[in-house]
Amino acid sequence: MNRGAIAEIDLNSISNNLRVIKDLSNNRPVIAVVKADAYGHGAVDISRKLVNEVDYLAVAFTGEARELRDSGINIPIIVLFDPDAADIFKYNLIPVIGDKKTAITLSKEAEKNNRNVSVHVKVDTGMGRLGFTENTTKEILEIANLRGISIDGVMSHFSEADLLDTSFAMMQINRFNAIKAELLNNGLNVRLFHIANSAAVATLPESRFDAVRPGLMLYGYSPIQKTEVRSQKSELIPAMTVKAKILALRRLPTDTPISYGRTFITKRDSLIGVIPIGYADGFSRRFSNNAEVLVSGKKVPVVGRVCMDLTMIDLTDVEHVEEGDEAIIIGRQGNESIDAAELALRADTIPYEILTSLGNMAKRVYNS
Numbered sequence: 001m002n003r004g005a006i007a008e009i010d011l012n013s014i015s016n017n018l019r020v021i022k023d024l025s026n027n028r029p030v031i032a033v034v035k036a037d038a039y040g041h042g043a044v045d046i047s048r049k050l051v052n053e054v055d056y057l058a059v060a061f062t063g064e065a066r067e068l069r070d071s072g073i074n075i076p077i078i079v080l081f082d083p084d085a086a087d088i089f090k091y092n093l094i095p096v097i098g099d100k101k102t103a104i105t106l107s108k109e110a111e112k113n114n115r116n117v118s119v120h121v122k123v124d125t126g127m128g129r130l131g132f133t134e135n136t137t138k139e140i141l142e143i144a145n146l147r148g149i150s151i152d153g154v155m156s157h158f159s160e161a162d163l164l165d166t167s168f169a170m171m172q173i174n175r176f177n178a179i180k181a182e183l184l185n186n187g188l189n190v191r192l193f194h195i196a197n198s199a200a201v202a203t204l205p206e207s208r209f210d211a212v213r214p215g216l217m218l219y220g221y222s223p224i225q226k227t228e229v230r231s232q233k234s235e236l237i238p239a240m241t242v243k244a245k246i247l248a249l250r251r252l253p254t255d256t257p258i259s260y261g262r263t264f265i266t267k268r269d270s271l272i273g274v275i276p277i278g279y280a281d282g283f284s285r286r287f288s289n290n291a292e293v294l295v296s297g298k299k300v301p302v303v304g305r306v307c308m309d310l311t312m313i314d315l316t317d318v319e320h321v322e323e324g325d326e327a328i329i330i331g332r333q334g335n336e337s338i339d340a341a342e343l344a345l346r347a348d349t350i351p352y353e354i355l356t357s358l359g360n361m362a363k364r365v366y367n368s
Contacts, residue, residue: 003309004281005244005329007362009041011049013239017218018053020235024201025212031078031194033215034068035060039352040359041219041240044071045366050218051075056094058213062087078120078153081130085109088117096155098122098130103143110148119143120153123179125172125195127157137182144188153192153211154183161207162199162223173206180209199223221341221351238339241331242358245324246295248274249315258312259304264289271315273300275327278309282357283329286347287311293327296320297334330358 021030032054038046047057047068057075059065061082068077069091076094083095083102089109097103097119110117121140124131132139144151156176161169173195180193193209198217200207202224216223220238250272258264258272266272273295279285288305296318303314315321326333330340340354347354 001276002363003276005242005277005283005358005362007040007359007364008241008243008331009045009364009366010237010239010241011045011366011368013220013237014041014046014049014218015053016235016237017220017239018050021201021212021214021217025196025208028208029055029192029211031056031058031211031213032218033058033213035064035080035215036356037064037360039215039219040356042359042364042366043068044073045364046218047071047073049368055211062091062093065091065093089113089115094118094120094152096120096122097143098124098132100139100143103146103149107146107148116148116150118150118152120155120192121151123154123156123176125156125175125179126168127159129157131156136179137186140183141186141188151188151190153194154180154190155193155213156195158195158197158200158207161197161204166204169200169204170206173204176209197223216352219355221339221355223350223352238330240340240355240359242329242362243326243331244275244277244329246273246321246327247276247310247323249321249323250274257304259288259307261305264304264312268316271318271321272303273313273315273321273327275311275313276309277311277329278307280308280361282359282361283311284347284349284357286349287343290346291343292338293329294331294333294336294338295325295327297336299336299338330354 034043037043058078062084065077078094122131124133192211194211196207196212198214220236256266277283285306291302292299304312340351343354344351
């Protein structure tokens with residue numbers, strides 16, 4: 001058997017989630033974020049599903065863009081963090097520029113190749129990571145005058161658009177608005193200003209500008225838990241189901257220790273199941289004695305420490321279970337469900353990490 005779990009990806013859910021995003025953003029252009037292998041969902045297959053429904057794709061590094069181009073995906077691709085000049089021209093990509101040095105390098109490469117390159121310029125309005133922070137308008141105007149450079153977009157990145165307190169996010173929006181006004185007043189007509197991530201799409205209409213840049217929402221999750229957006233959240237459908245087959249069943253007496261360190265000891269005669277997924281497969285060790293999976297439509301607890309390759313679950317209260325039955329790690333079974341947000345809370349992390357960890361390690365299959 002292959003190691004680890006199976007991740008079933010429902011492509012129709014991706015389309016549903018995109019419709020939710022378009023409705024919220026009044027059909028603004030969509031820059032679909034498919035970096036990190038589409039958050040563990042498989043960038044090539046997800047991009048093929050989106051290619052006729054979005055305006056741009058966005059990846060982190062040119063290697064990710066190469067994979068999409070080599071798979072025949074030809075719509076505009078924005079590279080967020082890696083303006084490698086050779087790859088930008090070879091694969092017809094749109095680099096994000098966050099400093100003058102990079103812009104000059106691309107300009108020289110454009111002249112050498114007798115080409116023009118469209119770029120998006122990043123301004124730092126409060127993230128403190130990448131982008132122009134001082135003399136922003138002056139720097140962007142100077143870039144606009146470089147040979148071979150055409151500024152198609154100006155972008156920024158939220159630090160905390162997912163919080164109940166939106167004061168810092170609003171401060172970033174105001175800074176971005178001020179930069180936009182200065183550029184327009186200086187005669188630079190940029191087609192797209194964009195800053196709205198998934199959280200902002202859902203709750204900050206002021207952030208939507210000329211395009212939206214959703215990531216997590218595409219895959220069926222909202223990064224926010226505000227009461228007023230729960231109805232919107234319910235319209236999103238998680239696209240990923242993660243499952244594994246029960247490898248072994250063991251009937252063990254009271255006072256039997258389970259797994260490393262004897263962190264769980266049976267308190268009754270117990271039926272313990274072993275499933276072939278562990279921390280090497282993206283199922284965090286933090287789930288030791290601290291998670292549930294679904295078997296026969298019931299939530300059953302993880303018991304003992306999660307191992308590298310295996311995890312134990314307590315099936316004592318499940319009737320008619322057999323080796324080879326499915327255990328659902330993320331997904332729905334009967335009337336019960338477990339999603340990445342629930343697992344994230346248990347592991348003190350975020351759904352992004354759960355999806356990328358499990359999705360990137362599992363064998364993926366697609367339903368359409």
